[in-house]
Amino acid sequence: MVVFAMGARAGLYFLLVTLTNLLQSQIQPVVALFLDKGCPLSQSYTPEIDRLRQRYASRVLFTLQANPRDYGVTITPSVVVTVNGQVRYRGRIDDRAPALGKLRPNGPTRADLQIALDEILSNQPVTIAETVAVGCAITSSTNPSTSGITYAREVAPVLNRHCVECHRPGHAGPFPLTNYDEAKPRAAAIAQATSARLMPPWKAEPQAHRFQGERRLSAAEIDTLERWVAAGAPAGNLAQAPRPPVFPDRWQLGEPHKIVSMPKPFAVPAEGPDVYHCFVIPLSLKEIRYVRAFEFRPGNRRALHHALLFIDGTGAAARRGPDYPCFGVPGFLPTASLGGWTPGFTPAPYPDGTAVTLHPGARLVLQLHYHPTGKPETDRSEVALYFGTEKPRRRMMDVALGSRTIDIPPGEANYIVRDYFTLPVDVEVTGIIPHAHYLAREMRGWAILPDSRRVPLLTILDWDFNWQQHYRYAKPFVLPEGTRFEMEFRYDNSAANPRNPFTPPQRVVWGPDSTDEMAGLHLQVIPHNNDDAQELGQALWGKIMRELGGGIFRRPE
Ligand code: HEC
Incomplete structure (x- = not known):
């Protein structure tokens, strides 16, 4: 009797525990988060x-995890969802990044974690x-190996030479790499990102005509980093490690003649698509000025991705207001461009001998590209101008190739834009600026010399709208009269292109918006003889007229 009573109570207790467990298993998945601010x-x-x-809320328990190895996790960010110790989902949070460094312009198309949690919670x-x-x-x-490759001897020189300029406190890189303690916890990510x-x-x-500030690791340097990581990232004799380079803190070209800044801080949201915004800044000049150089100082190096600097000499930008959204193009016809950052x-x-002429009343227009960082940010960037005393003796000119008739069918993975222009005079080439939006994949520019030699001017095999830049040649060079400047851009409008702004792909035509496309390859030249500027100008004008289909001008095939 006594035994029976105890059995009944035990049975009831057992039932209760099981019920609670059952309920818990329905209502409380545990999400282990593997995150890293860096x-x-x-x-x-x-x-x-x-x-x-x-x-x-209380239906799911989120826990931050510090021991990825216990879960077999090798990548951050990752999640592992368990219910009563059983793994029900593991992997990404959503598909916003099909690959590291490649973000979908319009955000994720599948919220994997949320879908998994909803399914688990509804049994x-x-x-x-x-x-x-x-x-x-x-x-x-x-445990690091004690013999062979070390940070002090082989790795620090590579990081100092190629990384520290951005990976130091207060600069663009998300974490510093100035010493061993900073580099060691990042070792795997360093090998991954460099290889x-x-x-x-x-x-x-790489090509024969090198660029200023070229940043490229040699295969041997990449191999060094990989071998160091494979050896467990050993330190070596840190007392003998080379010191990180020292960078000037103030303006790099000395005391500027004029400094202007954005009138007020601009707020960058914590998340969402990248922000392209233009700021019109009065220069308040009393007399004509000749800009010899500029320096751009970002107010927020984590959020600001790139800047283009234009001059508005007609008030066209000012009429749009003190600032306005502007994707891809500055939203007015600039009088001049100072360059990019x-x-x-x-x-x-x-x-030498060139300058950008500013008339009184000229305004500076900053076209800024911001990248949401995960927390709200503000930016107030500054620009320093350096003036020369002399009127420019030589003229910088822009030889633009491209197309305004882009029309890419959905699914087309190999859409080609070609254009060319034959130089009617000798020119000195100082730089090259490519431009396209998200669908462009490959860009090539060549000079076909009068003796038929084909010389590469720029090759990009993995175009990224987010890393745009003005390429300046390390040593300007001469292209003789009769040289054919050619371009070929390839666009991928298939679903396989992770940067396609449309899912599923749609027809994309020429236009200034983020869902349109553009094609531009601009050669920055100075006519070798100053008297030739007019002839070059006329030839460029002729090219534009031909493209507009103007009467007697027929495009020779
Ligand atoms: C011109 C500036 C610059 C230089 C030089 C540079 N980095 Fe970076 N690095 C960045 C920026 C900016 C980011 C953040 C990228 C983002 O926000 O998507 C970054 C991110 C990273 C990341 C995180 C992975 C990622 O892509 O998000 C690693 C790892 C890294 N850098 C390693 C290096 C190493 C190693 C070097 C030198 C061999 C180097 N970086 C040189 C600017 C730079």
């Missing part, structure tokens, strides 16, 4: 994780229980 992609998920926490099987996480490689804490040639950021392929840009004077 990985920009990981950091960009902060608002999304906050939103998921709120959406599920359904998870349709996609495992996805491949994309992000920064996590350094495993193996994928994502870092240092540099899009142009990207992280790591080294300011330099314009070629």
Whole structure:
């Protein structure tokens, strides 16, 4: 009797425990989060994780995990969802980044974690229980080998030469790499980003005509970093490691003649698509000025991705207001361009004898590209101008190739734009500026010399709208009269292009918006003999007339 009573109570207790467990298994999945502030992609998920926490409140437990190896996780950001210790989902949070360094311009198309949680909470099987996480490689804490390659001897020189300019406190890189303690926890991500040639950021392929500030690791340097990581990132004799380089803090070209800044700070949202915004800044000049150089100083190096500097001499930009959104193009016809800025840009004077002429009343227009970082940011950037005393003796001119008739069918993975122009005079080439939007993949520019030799001027095999820049040649060179300047751009409007702004792909035509396309390859030249400027100008005008289909001008085939 006594035995029976005890059995009944035990049975009841057992039932209760089982019921509670059952309920718990339905209502409380545990999400193990693997995040890292130093990985920009990981950091960009902060608002999304906050939103998921709120959406599920007490129904889901979110835990930050420090031991990825216990879960077999090698990439941050990653998540592992368990219910009663059983893994129900593992992988990415959503598909916003099909590959590291490649973001979908319009955000994710599948919220993998949320879908998995909804399915678990409504007692359904998870349709996609495992996805491949994309992000920064996590350094495993193996014991470093004591012989062979070390930070002090082989690795510090590579990092000092190629990384520290941006990866130091207060600069564009998301974490510093100025000493061993900073580099070691990033070792795996360093090898990953350099072997994928994502870092240092540099899009142009190597060629005979080198560029200023070219950032490219040699195969041997990449190999050094990989071997160091494979050996467990050993330190070596740190007392003998080379010191990181010292960079000037003030304006790099000395005391400027004029400094202007954005009138007020601009707020960059924590998340969402990239922001392209123009700011019109009065220069308040009393007399004519000849700009010999400019320096751009970003107010917020984490959020600001690149800047283009234009001159509005007619008031056309000012009529649009003190600032306005502007994707791709500045939204008015500029009188002149001062150039562009990207992280790591080294300011330099314009070629000898040239300058950008500013008349009283001229305004500076900054076209700025911001990249949401995961938290709200503000920026107030500054520009320094350096004036010369002399009127320019030589003329900088822009030889523009491109197309305004782009029309890419949906699904077309190999759409080609070609254009050319034959130089009617000898020119000195100082730089080249490519421009297209999200669908462009490859860009090539050549000079076909009068003796038929084909000389590459710029080759980009993985165009990224987010890393635009003005390429300046390290040594300007002469192209003789009769040289044919040619361009070929390839566009991929298929679903396989991770940067396609449309899912599914749609017809894309020429236009200034983010969902339109453009094609432009601008050669920056100075006519070798100043008297030739007019002839070059006329030939360029003739090209424009032919393209407009004007009467007697027929395009020779
Ligand atoms: C011109 C500036 C610049 C230089 C030079 C540079 N980096 Fe970066 N690095 C950045 C920026 C900016 C980011 C953040 C990218 C983003 O926000 O998407 C970054 C991100 C990274 C990341 C995180 C992975 C990623 O792509 O998000 C790693 C790792 C990295 N850099 C390593 C290096 C190493 C190693 C070098 C030198 C070999 C280097 N970087 C040189 C600017 C630079």
